Structure formats: C-alpha cells, structure tokens
Amino acid sequence: MQANFLRRLIFDEKSRSLLIQTLVIGLFASLIYLIAQQTAYNLEKRGISSGFDFLHVAAGYDISIRLIPFTSEDTHLRAYFVGLLNTLMIAVCGCFLATIIGFLVGVIRLSSNWLFRNIAYVYVEFTRNVPVLVQIILYYSILLHLPKIKQAIVLFDNFYLTNRGLYSPQPIFKDGFSIVIWSLVIAIAISFFLKRFLKNKQESTGKQYPIFLINSAIIIFTPIIFYYIMGMPLEFDSPVLKGFNFKGGMVIRPEFLGMLFGLSIYTAAFISETVRSGIISVSKGQREASQALGLKSNLIMRLIIIPQALRVIIPPLTSQYLNLTKNSSLGIAIGYADLVHGFGGISLNQTGRAIEIMLIVMLTYLTISLTISFFMNIYNKSVQFKGNA
Amino acid sequence: MSTSAIQNISHNKYYNWLFRNLFSSWVNTLLTIIALIFIYQVGSFCLNWAIFAADFRYNFQGELITDRGLCSKNIMPGEYGACWAIIYARWDQFMYGLYPIEEAWRVNLVYALLPLAIIGILFDKIPFRKYFIYFTFVYPFLAYFMLYGGPGLSVVGTNKWGGLLVTLFLGVTGIGLAFPLSILLALGRRSKMPIIKSLCVVFIEFIRGVPLITLLFTANVMLPLFLPDGVNPDNLLRALVAVTLFQSAYMAEAIRGGLQAIPRGQVEAAQSLGLSYWQTTRKIVLPQALKIAIPPIVNTCIGLFKDTSLVLIIGLFDLLGIGRAALADMTWTKLYYEVYVFISLVFFIFCFGMSRYSLYLEKKLKTDNI
Numbered sequence: 001m002q003a004n005f006l007r008r009l010i011f012d013e014k015s016r017s018l019l020i021q022t023l024v025i026g027l028f029a030s031l032i033y034l035i036a037q038q039t040a041y042n043l044e045k046r047g048i049s050s051g052f053d054f055l056h057v058a059a060g061y062d063i064s065i066r067l068i069p070f071t072s073e074d075t076h077l078r079a080y081f082v083g084l085l086n087t088l089m090i091a092v093c094g095c096f097l098a099t100i101i102g103f104l105v106g107v108i109r110l111s112s113n114w115l116f117r118n119i120a121y122v123y124v125e126f127t128r129n130v131p132v133l134v135q136i137i138l139y140y141s142i143l144l145h146l147p148k149i150k151q152a153i154v155l156f157d158n159f160y161l162t163n164r165g166l167y168s169p170q171p172i173f174k175d176g177f178s179i180v181i182w183s184l185v186i187a188i189a190i191s192f193f194l195k196r197f198l199k200n201k202q203e204s205t206g207k208q209y210p211i212f213l214i215n216s217a218i219i220i221f222t223p224i225i226f227y228y229i230m231g232m233p234l235e236f237d238s239p240v241l242k243g244f245n246f247k248g249g250m251v252i253r254p255e256f257l258g259m260l261f262g263l264s265i266y267t268a269a270f271i272s273e274t275v276r277s278g279i280i281s282v283s284k285g286q287r288e289a290s291q292a293l294g295l296k297s298n299l300i301m302r303l304i305i306i307p308q309a310l311r312v313i314i315p316p317l318t319s320q321y322l323n324l325t326k327n328s329s330l331g332i333a334i335g336y337a338d339l340v341h342g343f344g345g346i347s348l349n350q351t352g353r354a355i356e357i358m359l360i361v362m363l364t365y366l367t368i369s370l371t372i373s374f375f376m377n378i379y380n381k382s383v384q385f386k387g388n389a
Numbered sequence: 390m391s392t393s394a395i396q397n398i399s400h401n402k403y404y405n406w407l408f409r410n411l412f413s414s415w416v417n418t419l420l421t422i423i424a425l426i427f428i429y430q431v432g433s434f435c436l437n438w439a440i441f442a443a444d445f446r447y448n449f450q451g452e453l454i455t456d457r458g459l460c461s462k463n464i465m466p467g468e469y470g471a472c473w474a475i476i477y478a479r480w481d482q483f484m485y486g487l488y489p490i491e492e493a494w495r496v497n498l499v500y501a502l503l504p505l506a507i508i509g510i511l512f513d514k515i516p517f518r519k520y521f522i523y524f525t526f527v528y529p530f531l532a533y534f535m536l537y538g539g540p541g542l543s544v545v546g547t548n549k550w551g552g553l554l555v556t557l558f559l560g561v562t563g564i565g566l567a568f569p570l571s572i573l574l575a576l577g578r579r580s581k582m583p584i585i586k587s588l589c590v591v592f593i594e595f596i597r598g599v600p601l602i603t604l605l606f607t608a609n610v611m612l613p614l615f616l617p618d619g620v621n622p623d624n625l626l627r628a629l630v631a632v633t634l635f636q637s638a639y640m641a642e643a644i645r646g647g648l649q650a651i652p653r654g655q656v657e658a659a660q661s662l663g664l665s666y667w668q669t670t671r672k673i674v675l676p677q678a679l680k681i682a683i684p685p686i687v688n689t690c691i692g693l694f695k696d697t698s699l700v701l702i703i704g705l706f707d708l709l710g711i712g713r714a715a716l717a718d719m720t721w722t723k724l725y726y727e728v729y730v731f732i733s734l735v736f737f738i739f740c741f742g743m744s745r746y747s748l749y750l751e752k753k754l755k756t757d758n759i
Contacts, residue, residue, distance in 0.1 A: 021584040028588065035615045042614045113417050114410035115424035129740035130733040131695035134709055138729040145725070329600040333702055340602060354610040362599045362607075369598040 039355070054351040055080070061346050063337045065253055076347045083339035084364060090259050090338065091325040091368075097264035098324060099317075102271025109276045120272070128269035133330050136262030140334040143254035149245060158238045160246065166257060169236035170250040176230035180223050187222035191215035255336040259328065267324045271317060278313035279305060310383045318376035322369050329365070339364060439730070442470030446477050454478075456720040475721045476731050482711050483731075486551015492543065495535045496554055502528060503561070511746065529565065547625040551706035553735065555625065559697040559707070560739075563632040564690050570633070571640035576670065578641065579648055589641075596638035601696050604631040609703045628700045632693065639689040647682030648674065680754070687747040691740050698736070708732050 008015045043050060055077040062072050067085045070078060108120040127135070144163055147153060152160035152167070160167040191214075198209045227234070239249025282305050290300045331338040332345055344361045348354055411421045442461075448454050449461045454474035462468040476483070485496050506528035509521025536554075538544035550558065577589035596604070608631035613621055622630070651674055659669040679686075701710035712728040715721055 017582045021582050024588070025584055038617055039614050111420075112410070112413060113420045113424065115428070116420055119424060119427070125741060125744075126737065129691070129695075129737045129744065131698040131709070131736055133698045133701070134729060134733055134736065137709070137713075138725070138733070141725040141729065145723075326600040329602045330699070330702075332602065340600070340606075344603070344606065348606075348610070354614070358603060358607050358611065362595075362603050365600060365603065366595065366598040 048352050050353065050356065052356055054347075054353050054356070057351070059347060060350060061342075063342055065256060065337045076343065076351065079347055080339070080343045080360070083337060083342040083344075086331075086336070086342075087325075087328055087338040088368075090256065090263065090328045090331065090336065093260055094263040094267065094324050094328065095321050097260065098267040098271055098320070101264060101268035102320075103275050105268060105272035106275025106279070109272060110279055124269045124272055127265055128273075130266075132262055132266040132327050133333060135266055136258055136330055137333060139261040139265075140254060140258030143258050146254075149241070152241070158236070158249075160239060160241075163254070164251065165254050166252040167239040167246045167249050168252065169238040172235045172237055174233040174235065176233040179230055180226045180233065183226040184219070184223040187219050191218045194218070255331070255334055258334055259331050259336045262330075263324050263327055266327075267320055270320050270323075274313050274316040274320065275309075278309035278311075281312045282308045307383065314376065314380045314383060318373060318380070321372055321376070325368055325372065326365065438469065439471055442468065444470060444472045444474060446474055457722065457724055460724075471727050471730075472724055473727060473731075475715060475724045475727055478721070479711070479715045482715070483552045483708065485554055486706055486711060487549045488545060488551070488554065489543075489549070492545060495542065495545075499532045499535050500557075502531070503557070529562075547623050550625065552711045553708055555700070555705055555707040555710075556694075556697050558625070559629060559632050559700065560690075560694040562629060563636050563693055563697070566629075566633045567636035567640050567693075570637040571644055572675070574637060574641035575644035575648055578645055593638045593641055596635055597642070601631070601635050601699055602702055604635055605699060605703050607631070624703070624705055628703060628705055632697065632700075635696070636689065636693045639692065640686055643685035643689055644678065644682045646685060647678035647680070650681050651678050684747045684751050684754070687743055687750070691743045691747075694739060694743070695736060708735060 010016060056075050058073050059076050059079045060072050061079075063070050063079065063082050065086055066082045067089060068078075068082060070082045105120045105123060108116050109124070111117050111120075143165075146161055146163045149160075149162045149164060152162040154160055158169045195211055195215060198211050198214075202208060237249055239246040239251075241247075286304055286308065287300060290304045295303070328338060329340040332341040335341065339361055344357060348357045351357070412418045444454060444461050446453060448459055448464065449468070450464075452459055454460060454472065455478070457463060457472065457475070460472035460474065462470060462472060481490055481493065485493050488496055505521065506525050508515065509518050509525050512518075515521065534542070536545070536550070536558075537547070574589050574593060577585050578593065580586045580589070605628060608627040609624065612627050612630065616622075655673055655677070656669055659673045664672070697707060698709045700707050701713065704710075706714060709732055712732050716723075716725055716728055
C-alpha cells in the first residue's frame with residue numbers, strides 16, 4: 001500500500017505535478033518568509049522605520065520642471081504626481097515625435113532612390129546600435145553648450161535657442177477660447193457621423209463622395225470661424241531680452257529637449273524598421289491587383305497597402321511605445337525631473353523608505369505599461385482581419 | 390546572341406543600375422541631387438572634424454597635447470577639428486578603469502581569450518568545435534581567476550574595475566547567466582502546472598513591465614536589506630543580479646517564441662516513443678526551438694549590451710561612466726563631443742557586429758531545413 005502510494009507520486013502524472021507544485025510553492029513561500037524576516041530585522045537594526053506615512057510629509061526640495069504648482073513645502077505625494085506627470089509628458093511627446101520620424105524614415109527606406117534609401121539606412125544603423133543613454137547625454141551636452149542668452153540663436157523671429165533652453169512665445173487664452181475648443185470637438189464628432197452616413201450611402205448607391213475633403217474642411221474651418229466670432233481670444237506673449245534674462249514667454253528646458261531628442265531619435269530607428277517590414281509584408285499582388293482595377297497610387301496606398309501593413313506594424317509598435325516609456329526613466333542621468341529622479345531619487349534619499357518608494361515606482365510603471373498595452377490591443381483588434389482570415 | 394551584344398549588355402549594366410536607382414524620373418533626379426548635396430555637406434564636415442582637421446596626439450604646432458588648452462581649436466580661432474588627445478590620455482581608464490596598470494596584462498589576456506570562448510557557440514562548422522565548446526565552459530572560471538585574482542595573483546577588487554571591462558563583464562556574464570535561467574522560465578511559462586506557470590508569467594511580465602533602472606536601484610538599495618549580516622555583495626555584483634534577472638525575462642520570451650514554433654507532432658512522437666518530459670525537452674524540443682530562437686535571442690543580447698550603460702546611474706564606472714569622469718576633470722572638460730563619439734563608436738562596433746551575426750543566422754536558417 002505504502003509503496004503503491006510512493007509509486008503513484010513518481011509515475012502518475014497528476015499526482016506528480018501536484019507534488020512538484022506543492023514543493024515549489026512551499027519553497028517559494030519559505031523564501032519570501034525568510035527574506036521578509038531578514039529585512040524586518042535589518043530595518044530594525046539600522047533604525048529605518050517603515051510605512052507610507054512619509055507621503056504626507058513636506059518634501060523639502062524643489063522641482064524645476066513641473067506641470068502643476070509645486071514648492072518645497074508640498075508633500076512627497078505631490079512630488080510623486082509632479083514626477084508622474086513629467087514622465088507621462090515626455091512619454092507622450094516622445095511617442096508622438098518618434099512615430100512621425102519613424103514612419104518618415106521607414107517610407108524613405110523603401111524609396112526608389114538608392115541614395116535616399118541608404119541615408120535612411122545609415123541613420124537607422126547608427127542610432128539603434130548606440131545606447132539611448134549615450135545619445136540622451138550627447139544631445140543634452142550639445143544643448144548645454146549652445147550660445148549664452150545674450151547671443152541666443154533666433155528662430156522664426158520669436159523663438160530663442162540658448163544654453164538654458166528654448167524660449168518661445170506663450171499662448172495666453174482669454175475668455176471665450178474654450179468655446180473654440182468645444183467647436184473643434186463638435187466638428188470632429190460631426191465629421192465622424194458624416195463619414196459613417198456617407199459611407200453607408202456610398203455602399204447603397206455606389207456614388208462616391210469626397211469624404212476626406214469634406215471632413216477636413218469641417219474640422220479645419222469650424223474652429224477658425226468660431227475663433228473670429230469670439231473676437232480672437234488667443235494672444236502670444238513673446239519673450240523679450242531684458243538685462244541678463246528673457247522676460248515673458250515660456251522656456252522649454254534643455255533637460256526636456258535632450259530627453260525628447262534622445263528618446264524619439266532612438267526609438268524612431270526601431271519604428272522605421274517595423275514600418276518598413278510592415279509595408280514589405282503586403283504582397284506585391286495586392287498592389288498589382290489594385291493597379292489593374294485602375295486605382296490611383298495614393299488610393300492604393302490609403303485603401304490597400306496601409307490597412308494591411310498596419311496589421312503587421314501595430315504589435316511591434318506597441319512594444320516600442322512601451323520601451324520609450326520605460327526609457328523615459330533615464331531622465332535621472334541628465335536631471336530631467338521624472339518619476340525616478342524626483343520621487344524615486346530625492347524623496348528616497350530624504351526619507352530612506354527604499355522599499356515603499358521602489359514599490360510605488362515599479363507599480364506605477366507596471367500600470368502605465370499595462371494601460372498602453374491594453375489600449376493598443378483594442379486598436380490592434382480593430383485593424384486585424386475580421387471574420388475568417 | 391552575338392558577342393558584341395553581350396558586351397553591350399554588360400556595358401549597359403552600370404548605366405541601367407544608375408538609371409533605375411537614381412534618375413528614373415525627374416523627381417528621382419531631383420532627390421538624387423538633394424541627397425548628393427546633403428552627403429557632401431555632412432560627410433565633408435564629419436570627415437574634416439574627425440580626421441583631417443583633428444588633433445590626435447599632437448597639435449598643429451607639433452606639441453604633445455596634455456590638456457585641452459593645447460588643442461588646436463583652443464589655440465587657433467579658425468580650427469574646429471576634434472581633439473582626440475583625451476582618448477589617448479584616458480585610454481587605460483577606458484579599457485580597464487582603475488585596474489592597476491602593472492596588472493593590466495591580465496585584463497588583456499581575458500579580452501584576447503573572449504573570442505576563442507564564444508566562437509564555438511557562434512559558428513557550428515569550425516574545425517575542433519568540440520574543444521572550443523569545452524573552452525567556453527572553462528573560460529568563466531579562468532576569467533574570474535585572472536580578473537579578480539587568487540593564489541599566485543594579487544587580488545584586484547571589483548571597485549577598481551571600470552570602463553570596457555565593466556561593460557563587457559556585465560554584458561557577457563549577464564547573458565551567460567541569464568541563458569539557463571531563461572530556458573527554465575520559458576519552459577515554466579508553457580508548463581501545464583498552473584502554479585509554476587503563473588509564477589513564471591508573473592515574474593516575466595513584472596520584469597518586462599518596469600524599467601531596468603528601477604531594478605538596478607532595487608538591487609543596489611534593497612539587496613543588502615534582504616540578506617543576512619556579513620553577506621554584502623559589492624556594487625558590481627548587485628548590478629549583475631539586476632541585469633541577469635532583467636535579461637532572463639526578455640530572453641525567456643524569445644525562447645518561448647521558438648518553443649511555440651515546434652509542431653505538437655514532435656512532442657507527441659517523442660512521447661509515443663516513451664521519452665520522459667525532460668528527455669523530450671532536452672533531446673527533441675529545445676535543440677529545435679533554440680535554433681529558431683537564436684536571432685531574437687541575439688536581439689535581446691544587443692539590447693542588454695546597450696543597457697549596461699545604465700549602471701553609471703548607480704555609480705559604477707562603465708565605459709560611459711569613465712567618459713563622464715574624464716569630462717569632469719578640469720584638464721579635459723568640454724571635449725564632450727570627442728568622448729561621446731568615441732563611446733558611441735565602441736558600442737556601435739559591438740552592437741552592429743551582433744546584429745550582422747543575427748542577420749547571417751537568419752539567412753542561414755532560411756536555407757537550412759530545421
């Protein structure tokens with residue numbers, strides 16, 4: 001009987017897997033227990049208290065780049081939100097710029113012109129084989145060694161490029177500008193429904209409508225008309241050199257620009273490769289068939305090639321967006337006040353709550369990552385084959 | 390076809406190529422001209438800056454450059470060329486960090502033996518491959534002994550290691566340690582046992598969801614808290630733990646892709662022959678899966694090699710850290726272009742080499758029957 005039981009444990013698949021899993025979970029639990037025990041002991045020995053009460057203590061440091069007001073009397077919790085917003089800001093701007101550059105370079109890499117093709121190739125190879133951190137630091141150093149404020153490089157009359165950042169006019173929204181924004185939102189909604197309506201009509205009658213043109217006109221002209229109706233409620237406050245510094249306007253810091261250039265130039269190289277392989281993946285027959293049907297080349301691109309290429313492009317594009325967001329944590333190397341630099345760095349040093357703070361930072365990044373994958377998965381589903389492929 | 394016609398065709402080959410690739414339409418011709426101007430401008434500037442107008446060891450007056458004040462561009466107003474003297478002056482640090490220079494031959498020996506250690510893994514049709522593979526397994530112990538010291542060799546603490554040594558150490562050791570771990574993780578993720586599977590999934594997705602820098606911070610700050618008294622890993626080892634865990638999660642995903650590509654029939658056939666799970670895995674599944682997974686694995690290795698530069702943030706002096714330290718020195722400050730271009734070039738050589746190797750493998754796999 002006893003021997004039979006042991007035999008079953010080793011040779012019967014179900015009992016064996018139960019045994020293995022019990023052992024694994026036991027080992028894992030005891031490991032966690034040992035580490036927790038040891039950590040508690042170490043913390044006590046070093047006199048480090050634990051808990052999340054530090055979040056409501058005054059941070060005591062200043063953050064130069066911020067989207068919401070912050071002073072050194074504000075709490076660590078607020079410092080967390082300032083950092084989070086900065087991380088999200090650089091991630092969104094970086095993804096946006098990287099996508100534009102990436103698509104452009106990806107298309108150029110398929111150009112029929114040999115020289116253009118190879119210039120793009122050299123760009124891709126040189127940027128993706130050099131660590132993003134080296135690039136960020138290099139671009140940041142270049143930005144820091146731009147001319148001083150007195151000898152600022154003037155761009156388009158109102159922009160001043162200096163070693164302290166890019167000084168640019170600041171938009172000032174007066175009363176009534178919100179109406180212009182709302183008119184834009186409504187115009188987009190209208191054009192969305194109009195597109196559906198005209199598409200249905202086209203499918204039932206066969207008559208073609210210039211949907212794209214009509215909708216662009218609606219989206220562009222509605223806000224412009226409302227802008228003039230409301231009496232032009234937008235002004236720009238241009239920076240003016242007074243003494244040693246600029247008065248008025250706003251400044252985009254070199255830390256932000258360095259991060260933006262580094263992240264987007266690096267990621268764009270990878271995006272361009274996914275775009276290229278996506279377009280190549282659409283078989284030649286598709287293009288030839290649409291040519292045989294008499295479609296114009298821009299229509300072939302818009303209706304045949306791009307929808308099919310997107311299917312291949314979206315999944316790797318998602319992981320590039322995730323990489324960019326994670327790489328935005330490198331801001332600490334040049335002093336860009338993101339989540340890791342402010343909350344994960346200075347707050348950690350001041351409070352000594354390493355475990356709590358690293359836990360919060362990691363969970364935040366996990367949440368951001370999962371959110372991006374979630375939305376990109378929804379978008380991915382909408383571009384995939386419908387029905388039987 | 391007559392001989393003259395054939396000659397005509399071969400003569401026209403270049404013309405046809407030029408026409409097709411550069412001048413097929415007037416738009417294309419315009420693009421070609423723009424590209425030529427661009428290449429001329431950028432190319433001539435880069436070449437002049439890096440080579441023709443640059444100082445190497447001596448400035449234009451023939452003096453040995455010992456600080457940045459002696460660079461031609463800091464003497465003559467019109468000069469703009471690079472001043473590579475900083476690289477010469479800091480060469481030892483870039484290569485070995487603060488490793489005692491009279492012991493540097495040990496590092497050089499380890500560098501020199503590295504190609505021999507990996508050639509057996511990279512190429513499968515070299516003579517005496519068996520012996521190269523044996524050497525691959527001996528190499529880590531030999532390298533550790535040579536670098537760290539032991540009986541007969543003076544001990545050089547890891548706090549003295551730096552530059553390329555740290556970069557390569559973290560890259561190669563991280564990849565080497567992560568490989569077996571990642572196979573286990575990938576197998577675990579495809580396991581039928583729910584607890585093992587979920588543990589692997591949580592580990593992989595957690596590591597892939599957070600930036601490496603947070604893992605490095607965690608290892609740096611928290612590892613000493615987790616461990617009993619007396620066990621206090623040094624900074625390099627802490628970074629190595631973080632890098633290995635990070636790499637194993639990414640590599641596991643690459644290997645899982647290979648595992649998924651193996652048809653079920655292979656496993657079923659092996660099982661019907663009476664092979665156990667480990668026999669099936671070791672003799673049937675893994676050899677095929679790893680072969681398919683090598684290109685993506687190499688890609689994760691390129692990523693890791695670049696990511697080793699992050700250790701500068703936790704205070705290790707890798708290649709980039711040494712570069713920044715050189716720029717912080719008052720004698721050489723402001724020569725940041727030279728330093729960062731040099732570092733970029735070193736990384737580029739390694740990463741580009743790896744990506745070429747990955748391409749070569751992909752081509753080879755396409756013709757091979759797996």
